Amino acid sequence: MLRRLMTALSMAFCLAVTALAANAQAPVRGSPRVEALLARMTIAEKIGQLVQMPGGRQKALNSRIDDNERARIRAGRVGSYLNVAGAEATRELQRIAVEDSRLHIPLLFGMDVIHGYRTIFPVPLAMAASWDPAVPERAARVAATEASAAGLHWTFSPMVDIARDPRWGRIVEGAGEDPYLGSVMAAAQVRGYQGVGLDRTDTIMATAKHFAAYGAAMGGRDYAGADISQRSLEEIYLPPFYAAAREGAGSFMAAFNEIGGVPAHANRALLRDTLRTRWRWPGVLVSDWNAVAELRNHGVAESEGDAAELALRAGVDIDMSSGAYADTLEARVRRDPQLLALLDEAARRVLMIKERLGLFDHPYERSDPANEAGAMLTPANRAAAREAAARSIVLLKNDGGLLPLAASAPRIALIGALAQDANSQLGSWRAQGHVEDVHPLLPALRAAMPHAEIETAGDEIPAAVAAARRADLVLLVVGEDFDMTGEARSRADLGLPGNRQAMADAVLDTGKPVVVLLMNGRPLAIHRLAERAPAILETWFLGVEAGPAIADVLTGRVNPAGRLPVSFPRASGAVPFPYARLPSGRPADADPAHDTTRYRDLPITPLFPFGHGLSYTNFTFSDFAVRPLPNGTFRASVIVCNDGARAGEEVVQLYAHDPVASVSRPIEELRGFRRIALAPGEAKRVSFTLSPAQFAIWDAGRWRIEPGEIQLMVGASSADLRGRAAFRIAGAGEGREPAAAIFTPSSEEPIR
Ligand code: BGC
Numbered sequence: 001m002l003r004r005l006m007t008a009l010s011m012a013f014c015l016a017v018t019a020l021a022a023n024a025q026a027p028v029r030g031s032p033r034v035e036a037l038l039a040r041m042t043i044a045e046k047i048g049q050l051v052q053m054p055g056g057r058q059k060a061l062n063s064r065i066d067d068n069e070r071a072r073i074r075a076g077r078v079g080s081y082l083n084v085a086g087a088e089a090t091r092e093l094q095r096i097a098v099e100d101s102r103l104h105i106p107l108l109f110g111m112d113v114i115h116g117y118r119t120i121f122p123v124p125l126a127m128a129a130s131w132d133p134a135v136p137e138r139a140a141r142v143a144a145t146e147a148s149a150a151g152l153h154w155t156f157s158p159m160v161d162i163a164r165d166p167r168w169g170r171i172v173e174g175a176g177e178d179p180y181l182g183s184v185m186a187a188a189q190v191r192g193y194q195g196v197g198l199d200r201t202d203t204i205m206a207t208a209k210h211f212a213a214y215g216a217a218m219g220g221r222d223y224a225g226a227d228i229s230q231r232s233l234e235e236i237y238l239p240p241f242y243a244a245a246r247e248g249a250g251s252f253m254a255a256f257n258e259i260g261g262v263p264a265h266a267n268r269a270l271l272r273d274t275l276r277t278r279w280r281w282p283g284v285l286v287s288d289w290n291a292v293a294e295l296r297n298h299g300v301a302e303s304e305g306d307a308a309e310l311a312l313r314a315g316v317d318i319d320m321s322s323g324a325y326a327d328t329l330e331a332r333v334r335r336d337p338q339l340l341a342l343l344d345e346a347a348r349r350v351l352m353i354k355e356r357l358g359l360f361d362h363p364y365e366r367s368d369p370a371n372e373a374g375a376m377l378t379p380a381n382r383a384a385a386r387e388a389a390a391r392s393i394v395l396l397k398n399d400g401g402l403l404p405l406a407a408s409a410p411r412i413a414l415i416g417a418l419a420q421d422a423n424s425q426l427g428s429w430r431a432q433g434h435v436e437d438v439h440p441l442l443p444a445l446r447a448a449m450p451h452a453e454i455e456t457a458g459d460e461i462p463a464a465v466a467a468a469r470r471a472d473l474v475l476l477v478v479g480e481d482f483d484m485t486g487e488a489r490s491r492a493d494l495g496l497p498g499n500r501q502a503m504a505d506a507v508l509d510t511g512k513p514v515v516v517l518l519m520n521g522r523p524l525a526i527h528r529l530a531e532r533a534p535a536i537l538e539t540w541f542l543g544v545e546a547g548p549a550i551a552d553v554l555t556g557r558v559n560p561a562g563r564l565p566v567s568f569p570r571a572s573g574a575v576p577f578p579y580a581r582l583p584s585g586r587p588a589d590a591d592p593a594h595d596t597t598r599y600r601d602l603p604i605t606p607l608f609p610f611g612h613g614l615s616y617t618n619f620t621f622s623d624f625a626v627r628p629l630p631n632g633t634f635r636a637s638v639i640v641c642n643d644g645a646r647a648g649e650e651v652v653q654l655y656a657h658d659p660v661a662s663v664s665r666p667i668e669e670l671r672g673f674r675r676i677a678l679a680p681g682e683a684k685r686v687s688f689t690l691s692p693a694q695f696a697i698w699d700a701g702r703w704r705i706e707p708g709e710i711q712l713m714v715g716a717s718s719a720d721l722r723g724r725a726a727f728r729i730a731g732a733g734e735g736r737e738p739a740a741a742i743f744t745p746s747s748e749e750p751i752r
Contacts, residue, residue, distance in 0.1 A: 123541045167491055305331070423435045478503070491522075538564070645680050
């Protein structure tokens with residue numbers, strides 16, 4: 001009893017201390033084991049924990065492991081590796097660390113497992129298009145099961161960077177332009193990777209990256225700086241990171257970019273004041289590849305030593321591959337006791353993570369060759385990949401109900417080199433994905449349409465036109481191959497590359513009905529194509545089950561219900577063009593005779609808006625209303641009915657707008673969504689519960705809730721709003737979390 005009371009008292013004391021220290025960074029203490037270890041470590045051994053070496057390259061895992069590396073492990077001068085994998089290989093390295101090094105500290109093995117390890121799922125942008133957090137969560141779970149069976153403890157995923165500029169090639173790796181959708185998807189992936197707890201051997205530690213505002217790169221050029229306001233940072237770019245931290249993400253990665261002249265790896269305000277002090281996040285922060293040494297290129301450090309010191313002071317725990325910590329920190333720490341305290345802190349965090357992963361007690365459990373082979377690409381994993389792929393497809397246009405294809409469709413021309421490009425389906429990060437694992441479109445289509453005659457042609461115009469002429473219907477596959485998006489893959493021209501637009505025009509000129517299948521990792525500016533083609537299906541890069549999933553949707557076995565997680569522009573020069581824009585004193589007017597905020601040479605709308613996606617059936621919305629609940633929250637509900645003859649799914653989207661506030665607020669902001677299934681004729685009431693904190697405004701260091709009206713809009717996309725209602729926030733208040741990272745509970749009930 002006494003002991004319980006003492007524990008309660010000491011807990012209360014701890015809480016009080018933490019609260020008091022909110023602005024002073026309370027020194028964190030590890031478990032007795034971690035503290036005992038730390039007390040025995042030399043400075044060199046502590047630095048060793050902060051050193052992450054590449055054990056290979058992405059395409060040649062383990063290739064850099066040699067006797068030098070083994071000696072480094074024995075000497076305790078490395079704490080983690082990236083680009084090593086395989087149960088045997090990791091077991092061998094772990095054995096050296098655990099048996100031959102002085103303090104027997106196990107190693108951490110990390111890798112970029114981004115959308116699958118062996119079973120490759122759709123690229124992240126595609127999975128965000130599912131508007132179903134269960135999709136990326138399951139993908140992350142499968143990836144964790146496979147990766148952990150290959151000896152890995154850690155993935156550098158999810159990338160939760162908000163991206164509003166499709167010129168930026170890495171837009172493919174994230175969840176698109178919206179901080180609310182991005183927060184939901186971020187948390188889902190962390191849950192998937194880390195499962196019920198990191199001490200379970202089928203889990204891997206998640207990394208929220210790249211902290212922060214990497215997606216705001218000027219001009220969409222990768223690695224360029226982000227010149228954004230503090231409010232944009234807090235309201236748009238940080239919420240998904242907060243959501244990942246709240247979900248318990250074990251690690252964060254700093255970003256390559258600077259914000260307002262401060263490179264992330266030297267940004268104390270971001271890495272310490274925001275992440276550690278304000279958010280109380282206890283995990284381990286890793287640098288991006290070589291980015292500590294690159295502080296010199298940013299012009300904020302003169303030498304490698306200065307760069308290392310700057311990064312450690314800013315809060316970078318682990319130096320990924322640059323060698324700056326390994327080569328220079330010891331001398332600096334010996335000179336400066338303050339640095340020693342920071343070194344202790346960083347080393348402690350690495351040890352705490354190793355403990356959280358269960359590595360001190362079970363260093364080899366994830367490296368079990370008997371388990372490894374059986375874990376990969378199982379039928380269940382493939383089935384999950386197929387479902388994810390089908391749920392990620394977006395029907396952008398379907399004039400005259402051209403899709404789904406009639407089962408009797410006789411002669412089909414499948415045109416475009418991308419149709420045969422299985423390699424591209426693996427996307428820009430493919431971990432251990434194999435091209436041979438991809439089920440491509442042609443055989444899947446033949447299996448789904450056994451009575452059709454299917455002829456193929458590549459991108460050469462004469463052959464494409466000839467094939468189109470012989471066919472009753474054309475499936476025209478165009479877009480970008482996988483290597484046009486991803487890191488360092490920024491493009492200034494968002495049109496179809498090469499001769500693809502000309503080829504598409506020539507095929508459309510034949511007058512045959514054309515269904516366009518887009519394959520791409522970013523929004524494309526395909527204004528002309530979208531005007532001319534009667535049907536367009538956005539298929540992204542869908543992973544190992546791409547072919548069957550596309551065939552499922554083409555034939556109507558699956559009714560598409562993906563929605564765009566990012567707007568498509570009409571022209572390359574019209575980006576960034578997020579839907580959640582601030583109002584202007586001169587709002588865009590369709591009449592160019594008025595001087596308003598618009599381009600003279602383009603319509604005022606995006607080509608396809610955020611949230612857009614069609615179905616083979618039709619949904620109506622009615623009875624949208626909002627009412628206050630006694631606990632200070634608000635319940636908004638709407639009735640959605642499937643009016644068509646096919647079963648289908650609708651993504652009910654809830655947007656909000658604060659019409660009069662102390663500062664201009666976006667014209668609409670997503671604040672809730674729910675993907676629901678409806679049989680023909682079926683109706684459901686969908687309800688969302690909102691709290692005032694979800695409308696808080698970042699203002700001088702706090703989340704300010706302002707009294708007044710909030711307008712709500714419900715609809716099928718950000719531009720297809722079907723109902724409006726409003727409620728009032730009665731009093732001022734203060735929120736505790738980023739508004740966009742607060743999830744809106746939703747429910748559905750059948751209507752009789
Ligand atoms: C990327 C990171 C990645 C790291 C390790 C960097 O170039 O920016 O996203 O995790 O490499 O491969």
